[in-house]
Amino acid sequence: MTLISIGRLSDETGTKIPTIRYYESIGLLPEPPRTASNRRLYDPHAVARLRFIRHARDLGFEIEAIRDFLGLMDHPGGPCHHAHGLVRQHLEAIDAKIAQLQAMRHAIERVSPNCPYNRVEQCPAIEVLSDHALCPDGCP
Amino acid sequence: MTLISIGRLSDETGTKIPTIRYYESIGLLPEPPRTASNRRLYDPHAVARLRFIRHARDLGFEIEAIRDFLGLMDHPGGPCHHAHGLVRQHLEAIDAKIAQLQAMRHAIERVSPNCPYNRVEQCPAIEVLSDHALCPDGCP
DNA sequence: GCTACAATCTCCAGCGACTAGAGGATCAAG
DNA sequence: CTTGATCCTCTAGTCGCTGGAGATTGTAGC
Incomplete structure (x- = not known):
């Protein structure tokens, strides 16, 4: 030992x-x-x-x-029912997280990587964050 | 107003x-x-x-x-270069998180949802967490 | 006007899951 | 015997909130 x-x-x-x-x-x-x-x-x-x-x-x-x-x-x-419950719950949580991140990704992806403008006022990167319509899920 | x-x-x-x-x-x-x-x-x-x-x-x-x-x-x-940098960095971070969660999911998924045993010692839910070989990426 | 009760104020303390530093003791190598 | 690495305990900080105490104010019904 x-x-x-x-x-x-x-x-x-x-x-x-x-x-x-x-x-x-x-x-x-x-x-x-x-x-x-x-x-x-x-x-x-x-x-x-x-x-x-x-x-x-x-x-x-x-x-x-x-x-x-x-x-x-x-x-x-x-018995191990409880362990199964824990794992199942966690799997669901993981799926939810993945879905949320993918929604996020799509929202952020809309930002053109090559911004034709060079000023914050017209920058799509700022816009995508400001635009409420692009929210992944219903935000208040 | x-x-x-x-x-x-x-x-x-x-x-x-x-x-x-x-x-x-x-x-x-x-x-x-x-x-x-x-x-x-x-x-x-x-x-x-x-x-x-x-x-x-x-x-x-x-x-x-x-x-x-x-x-x-x-x-x-x-100029808005900085905003683009922030968004790009964040996109990369999101991709990394998604990949990690998917690896997690696969690791946990191996747990049979209908455990044929009813005792912790043979429970695959516990096993998958204990078994080092099932690690998603190289853990120490 | 009076009485409830809801909303707000400030300040302070706590959450989870660590992480870092101070200041001191001890170990292993040269 | 000295040097530097490792270890000890204790305290306090991190991030992004969240909740409670105790005091004050606004509003509604009678």
Whole structure:
């Protein structure tokens, strides 16, 4: 069982050191054992857990959702309906975000990249932002 | 020239009142005139400016970018190269976000919506989050 | 006029998810 | 034995809002 320092954990998971300590402070990562000189020591299980957290964060899950996942994983005999619900909800949220971004893209795309004018008053880049009719979805 | 209250401005633009005051505090909206009893009064120009701000925020522009846009619009005779640069940069950022979300979606999609198991230990929803090989792009 | 109640004012504190810095202790290498 | 990297705790800052406390004002009904 190889124990590693916080710096090593940081390198291996691509997580900044303060972020690791932050996850510990909010209870996502358990308090690790320490050396005689008070330095944190992490085992492979902690590495996996942090990697899971980072992966889920990269996928856009919120901390509280991840806390739920970790809670489920800490009770491996239990039912997993809740996990499915979380994932499904998140998929829907992702689809909504993608749709919104694509609408955005189309709205912004209308801006001619080669503006024939050179003055702000006639600039389509400013216009597309000002023109209410070009809103992707119904804005107030 | 119809002057409206902050509540009215809030309703017309779909912006919460504290948000309007926040925009004023950071200098995005100018300090409006007040009634004798110190209440803010907004003219149609302020409504348009706030709508512009909200629209740009909905499109994902950061406050500082919006400040730039507004600065450009306040000098309507000047050149607009900068506005184009901002919009182009933003388009690139949107494309990157869309790509990332789609990668996410594919990763999460692998989770079977009808899990044949009913226990967390065999649940593919948990697995897809744990399995490092399913990462959308090279994670550490 | 009086009483409710809604709207507004200022100021301050908090959210999420980190990130950065100060100031001090400890480790590993030369 | 010194140097520099790494670690510790603690505090405060980031962004873009959001909400509450407590005081004042505007409006409507009686």
